[in-house]
Structure formats: C-alpha cells, structure tokens
Amino acid sequence: SQQGEEDPQALSIQEGENATMNCSYKTSINNLQWYRQNSGRGLVHLILIRSNEREKHSGRLRVTLDTSKKSSSLLITASRAADTASYFCAPDNYGQNFVFGPGTRLSVLP
Amino acid sequence: DAGVIQSPRHEVTEMGQEVTLRCKPISGHNSLFWYRQTMMRGLELLIYFNNNVPIDDSGMPEDRFSAKMPNASFSTLKIQPSEPRDSAVYFCASSLGQGNEQFFGPGTRLTVL
Numbered sequence: 001s002q003q004g005e006e007d008p009q010a011l012s013i014q015e016g017e018n019a020t021m022n023c024s025y026k027t028s029i030n031n032l033q034w035y036r037q038n039s040g041r042g043l044v045h046l047i048l049i050r051s052n053e054r055e056k057h058s059g060r061l062r063v064t065l066d067t068s069k070k071s072s073s074l075l076i077t078a079s080r081a082a083d084t085a086s087y088f089c090a091p092d093n094y095g096q097n098f099v100f101g102p103g104t105r106l107s108v109l110p
Numbered sequence: 111d112a113g114v115i116q117s118p119r120h121e122v123t124e125m126g127q128e129v130t131l132r133c134k135p136i137s138g139h140n141s142l143f144w145y146r147q148t149m150m151r152g153l154e155l156l157i158y159f160n161n162n163v164p165i166d167d168s169g170m171p172e173d174r175f176s177a178k179m180p181n182a183s184f185s186t187l188k189i190q191p192s193e194p195r196d197s198a199v200y201f202c203a204s205s206l207g208q209g210n211e212q213f214f215g216p217g218t219r220l221t222v223l
Binding site for chain 2: 042
C-alpha cells in the first residue's frame with residue numbers, strides 16, 4: 001500500500017474563486033481517488049481517475065493525473081462555502097489498500 | 111440503500127472497560143475496512159477484511175484491539191481494556207473489492223476517560 005501526500009496542507013479562498021490542491025505518490029498506480037471529509041463526518045468519494053486517463057470532470061470538479069510525475073491535482077471551480085472540508089487523495093496500487101495522507105483543509109470564506 | 115451503518119455513534123467509557131464498535135457494510139460489498147482518526151495521527155487503517163477474512167491487521171495498534179467479521183453483513187472492533195489514548199473517531203468503510211470506491215459510515219466517536 002502507498003500513501004498519497006496532499007499539498008498544500010491548508011488553503012483559504014473566497015467564495016467564487018477556484019481551489020487547486022495537489023497529490024503526489026511514489027509507486028505506479030492502477031487508479032487514484034479523491035475523497036472529501038466534512039467536519040465530523042465520514043469520507044465521501046468524489047472521483048476516480050484511472051492510470052490511462054489524463055483528465056476527468058465531474059460537475060465543478062476537474063481532476064488531472066500525470067503518471068510520469070506521479071502526481072494528481074483536484075480543481076474545484078466557482079467554490080462555495082459548502083466546499084469547506086478536508087480533501088484526501090488515495091492512490092490505488094493495483095488492489096492493495098491505500099493509506100490516506102494528512103489531506104488538504106480547504107476553507108471557503110463567504 | 112442505507113449506506114454503511116455504525117453503532118454506537120458516541121461512546122464514553124472509563125479506562126479499563128471493554129468497548130465494542132459495530133459495523134454493517136453495504137449489502138453486496140465484499141471488502142470492509144476499519145479506520146481510526148485523531149488530530150495527531152490523521153486517518154489510520156487498522157484492519158481490512160476481504161470476503162469476511164482478515165487480510166491485513168498490521169495497523170492494529172496492539173493486542174488490546176481485535177476485530178471480527180462473522181458474516182458478510184456484520185463486523186465488530188473490540189478494545190479491551192480501553193485506555194484514554196484510544197479516544198478517537200472510528201470509521202468503518204466498505205467497498206466492492208479492494209482498490210475501488212470506499213463508502214464510509216458516519217463513525218463512532220469514542221472517549222475513554
């Protein structure tokens with residue numbers, strides 16, 4: 001199993017701005033997933049991108065994957081106060097269980 | 111589907127007592143995970159099961175912790191005896207196979223006094 005490392009650890013933006021957070025990992029992957037955790041709640045799956053994909057969209061979310069750099073980014077466009085949460089990446093190493101990193105704490109200010 | 115169900119949602123106990131946390135995974139999911147989350151250590155994987163069989167328990171802190179999955183629809187995490195440092199939020203998650211999307215329960219907030 002391997003751990004994804006999110007960057008930055010914390011991010012504050014104004015409502016309506018875009019938020020970008022990054023994830024780096026160490027070994028080859030089958031897919032990479034992004035999760036969100038609102039305060040006091042369990043994690044919620046946002047999006048999964050496979051190793052043969054470079055970009056994926058879901059609503060206001062855009063995920064990119066660069067396997068040569070072993071990195072991924074999550075872009076949230078037109079952020080809202082409800083997007084305030086911690087965001088975690090989870091690189092899947094061919095069925096081994098992923099280890100969650102410290103996450104990025106996003107604060108969207110009204 | 112009701113999602114992953116955990117009980118109790120909150121547990122306050124005294125040091126030395128036995129604590130049992132319960133989890134009902136989503137019907138049809140064959141992988142089940144127990145996590146612990148604290149401010150200091152973040153989200154840690156304690157143990158996971160595949161088809162009711164424990165596959166990797168290397169994350170279990172010590173012998174005071176044990177987990178069982180007697181059938182596909184029920185799992186328990188037991189701490190005996192509990193210690194104040196066990197205070198944390200414990201999450202159960204399930205998925206259809208390893209490496210796929212995990213569905214998390216609401217968690218059990220454990221406080222050991």
